[in-house]
Amino acid sequence: MAEQKHFTYAELDAFLHGDLPVLKRLRCQLHLHGCPQCQGLLQHVEEDNRLLEDGLMRSLDAYKKENDAKT
Amino acid sequence: MSDNETRDSGHAQESYKNTHPSLINAVTQGHEPSQDRFYRIYKPLIRVRGAKKGLSPDEIETLVQNVMDSFFRGAKNFKYDPTKRFKHYFYRVINNHICNILREKMEKNKRFSAEPVDDKHPDDREPLDGTIEEEWTQYLYQTAFNEIKGRVPSVTYQVFLLLLQHLPPKEIAEKLGIALSSFYNHKKAAMNEYKKILSELQEGF
Numbered sequence: 346m347a348e349q350k351h352f353t354y355a356e357l358d359a360f361l362h363g364d365l366p367v368l369k370r371l372r373c374q375l376h377l378h379g380c381p382q383c384q385g386l387l388q389h390v391e392e393d394n395r396l397l398e399d400g401l402m403r404s405l406d407a408y409k410k411e412n413d414a415k416t
Numbered sequence: 417m418s419d420n421e422t423r424d425s426g427h428a429q430e431s432y433k434n435t436h437p438s439l440i441n442a443v444t445q446g447h448e449p450s451q452d453r454f455y456r457i458y459k460p461l462i463r464v465r466g467a468k469k470g471l472s473p474d475e476i477e478t479l480v481q482n483v484m485d486s487f488f489r490g491a492k493n494f495k496y497d498p499t500k501r502f503k504h505y506f507y508r509v510i511n512n513h514i515c516n517i518l519r520e521k522m523e524k525n526k527r528f529s530a531e532p533v534d535d536k537h538p539d540d541r542e543p544l545d546g547t548i549e550e551e552w553t554q555y556l557y558q559t560a561f562n563e564i565k566g567r568v569p570s571v572t573y574q575v576f577l578l579l580l581q582h583l584p585p586k587e588i589a590e591k592l593g594i595a596l597s598s599f600y601n602h603k604k605a606a607m608n609e610y611k612k613i614l615s616e617l618q619e620g621f
């Protein structure tokens with residue numbers, strides 16, 4: 346069996362956001378089923394997205410709202 | 417106790433676990449660029465605290481000056497102790513200076529008289545409440561955001577900025593004239609640097 350190439354952080358992030366081309370997305374899905382290494386990296390990408398969206402974005406939005414209320 | 421003694425009461429003479437040990441160590445040794453950095457990083461936090469306690473803009477500026485002044489002068493006597501938390505210590509120094517400002521204001525109104533608060537020995541027994549923890553987290557996120565600009569290439573920074581404006585990846589890539597795959601590489605680079613700054617800020621907390 347030919348050795349399958351692992352997916353990169355950027356590719357997995359694109360996968361999570363539905364931005365991989367169809368064929369690549371299907372391959373990624375299949376690969377993820379049997380690859381603990383890529384599963385681990387996917388988790389890492391998900392954590393980073395949470396930090397960005399639930400942490401930083403929310404914090405900046407709250408800060409903006411606070412400032413808008415003052416002005 | 418004289419007014420001067422009251423004002424001088426904020427010396428950081430206790431040894432407390434710190435923020436980034438290297439930064440604090442450099443500040444304690446009087447390294448001016450580190451003092452500049454310390455000032456830049458911690459000024460917003462002091463301002464937020466002062467505003468939340470209802471200080472006026474002028475009082476907030478006084479608060480920043482008093483806290484920094486007492487910290488820099490006291491820093492000569494500051495000893496790094498990994499068993500204590502700088503965050504808690506620093507919050508108490510800020511709070512004590514706020515109390516001093518409020519007390520002085522009340523004294524001027526002749527409605528209040530009490531012993532000034534001494535932050536040479538901030539009370540370790542009193543836990544910091546959830547509001548402060550949340551405020552601290554917000555402060556970390558925002559400070560890291562302010563710091564990232566000079567630490568990543570311009571395109572990476574633009575990607576990060578547009579992401580924070582809730583723009584979808586495809587739109588950002590189009591706007592910046594880069595491939596979608598490039599967008600994700602820039603996003604990864606920005607997140608890596610952002611986390612690095614966060615961990616520098618959090619080190620020791």
Ligand SMILES: [Zn+2]
Nearest residue numbers: 351352380383
């Ligand atoms: Zn893999």
